[in-house]
Amino acid sequence: MNTRPDPPPPTLRLAIDTDALAANWRALNDLSSPARAGAAVKADCYGLGADNCVPVLRDAGCRDFFVAHWSEVAPALRHVAPGRLSVLHGPVNAAEADYARALGVRPVINSLHQARVWTEGGGGPCDLMVDTGINRLGVAPSQLGEDDIRALDVHVLLSHLSSADEDAPANAQQLAIFGEAKRRIAHRETSLSNSAGIALGSAYHCDLTRPGIALYGGVPSPALAQHIRQVAYLQASIIHIAEIGAGDTVGYNREFAASGPMRVGTVSLGYADGFLRSWGGGFLLHEGRRLRLLGKVSMDMVVVDLADAPQIGIGDWLDVPYHLPDAARHTGLSQYELLTLLGHRFGRSVKADCLANAADAKPNAAQH
């Protein structure tokens, strides 16, 4: 047998502040009261890792979890009972319906087609998504009287707001259409609001809210800012240091040219990690001091000006400024994109393991 040694520790790390994650869920649950808050844990908890996040949300008191794809069911079921998990994309074919039934998770039925697939396979408890205006997934209100829909055993009747993060007339329109749908179809509970919807007020809370982005530190609506803490902390380490002189350029297409001698550091972070070129002109941080980015972001590297960090050495960690509202303003990316695009080269761990001694943790011996 070929026994390879374990790889050395990654030069990129993503630390999850699990206290902040739990506090965010509790704050959103309180804001939703007397309704309760569930949690959208799709896309591997918005990129932060189901194994890192789902147990924390469960232990904070969350009882209702939502994934999108069938591939996301098994990772979630490592931490929560099947009866607490709903699958937003629903069963498009018999294989998906059989899988749901075998595991005991609830599919969200989104169309007459899905209703038939579910019933023909044997039916059972499900949720039902009504499309009140987003025109994405969901049964049209005009279809609620169809036999295929009436045959369903609906636990949670859902709808989804298109514009909860803005003060738009669409919100009240969708609320009214959802109110009508509630009267027309038998169900046990109702759920309308994502994170931003929670800030729209109690009329939007129904029985259950479904926050996602705000759990993970996103602020989709200014009213939530005071309640939400940053959850994801990113660090990348320096893998090379060089002195360059007047006229030397840095990176692809030579976009930065030095006007005099300077010390520059190459950092193991690039667009393949989700640090896109829209970060250009920005900075990384060392012990709170800003080190400006020089030239273009490469696939695996960026270069920073070390003028304000004369003591820094190879293996030292830099912080990536990942306060989501600020990062979204700087990059033009949405807070959702900023989380879900983070790549697989980050070592993901909970904060206590990783950043408690960030200031003196060095991945390599060589320094200064």
Ligand SMILES: *Cc1c(COP(=O)(O)O)cnc(C)c1O
């Ligand atoms: C993703 C999603 C949510 C969570 O939305 P956030 O804006 O991240 O809070 C809630 N409901 C549905 C149907 C979703 O697809």
